[in-house]
Amino acid sequence: MNSWRTPAIDASLAEVLTRERLGKYLEVASGDLDRALALYERNSRLAEAFYTPLQTLEICLRNRIHRTLSTAYGSEWFEAASAPLQSDIRQDIRRAKDVVSKSRKAETPGRIVAELNFGSWVGLLGPRYDATLWRDSLYRAFNGTGRNMRRDRVHRRLNALRRLRNRIAHHEPIFHRDLETDHAEVIEAIRWMSREAADWVQSISRFPEVFRAD
Numbered sequence: 001m002n003s004w005r006t007p008a009i010d011a012s013l014a015e016v017l018t019r020e021r022l023g024k025y026l027e028v029a030s031g032d033l034d035r036a037l038a039l040y041e042r043n044s045r046l047a048e049a050f051y052t053p054l055q056t057l058e059i060c061l062r063n064r065i066h067r068t069l070s071t072a073y074g075s076e077w078f079e080a081a082s083a084p085l086q087s088d089i090r091q092d093i094r095r096a097k098d099v100v101s102k103s104r105k106a107e108t109p110g111r112i113v114a115e116l117n118f119g120s121w122v123g124l125l126g127p128r129y130d131a132t133l134w135r136d137s138l139y140r141a142f143n144g145t146g147r148n149m150r151r152d153r154v155h156r157r158l159n160a161l162r163r164l165r166n167r168i169a170h171h172e173p174i175f176h177r178d179l180e181t182d183h184a185e186v187i188e189a190i191r192w193m194s195r196e197a198a199d200w201v202q203s204i205s206r207f208p209e210v211f212r213a214d
Contacts, residue, residue: 010037024173043175047168049207053186054165056201060193061121061158064141066113072137075109084132092120122162125155142192149192157189183207 010033014022022036025043029035069077077083078093085093096115100107124133134151142149164182167174174182183205191198 010034013037028176039175043173045210046179047174049210050168053183053201053205053207056197057161057186057190058118060190060197062113064193065121065124065138068137068141078112086128089120089123092116118162118165122155122158125151125158144191144193144195154192157185161186161189179211
């Protein structure tokens with residue numbers, strides 16, 4: 001038991017967190033509330049340790065795609081008629097522009113692309129853009145290793161990491177996953193875009209020590 005938790009505190013926490021949300025933890029702990037809460041605490045620490053790697057992955061992805069598409073279609077590629085963007089991403093762009101407009105800040109390309117979410121960027125790597133965006137320009141965003149990357153591999157990896165990111169963002173259990181592999185795959189995906197960024201994240205990530213600590 002956590003040094004400050006007592007059975008009474010555990011019961012109160014279970015009421016606040018709800019047994020429904022603790023369901024996975026209670027299942028693994030065979031119904032033992034103390035063990036379930038210990039797993040919940042571990043899950044929180046592990047999720048926190050993924051913050052920097054996943055944040056860097058998302059920022060690298062956004063900036064590499066933005067830079068690549070800017071070279072191909074101009075800095076306002078998201079408005080360019082020549083850019084073969086489909087209706088869903090154009091709708092995401094309209095929402096992003098609305099957010100910037102309501103903030104009363106200048107609608108610069110940098111501010112607009114910063115409002116697009118991870119799912120939007122991953123979507124631009126999907127199969128429907130294989131013959132257009134990918135072959136024309138986006139493949140250049142993933143040359144950090146010095147070799148050509150397959151679009152389907154890049155999309156599959158980033159889509160899986162998007163789902164992991166969403167689980168963490170929505171406070172879902174991740175403790176039961178192969179997190180060492182997840183962490184390695186985040187670093188590798190960053191390396192596809194930038195060796196330097198991958199080395200940097202690997203050097204500052206707290207995940208290895210947090211994972212080994214419990």
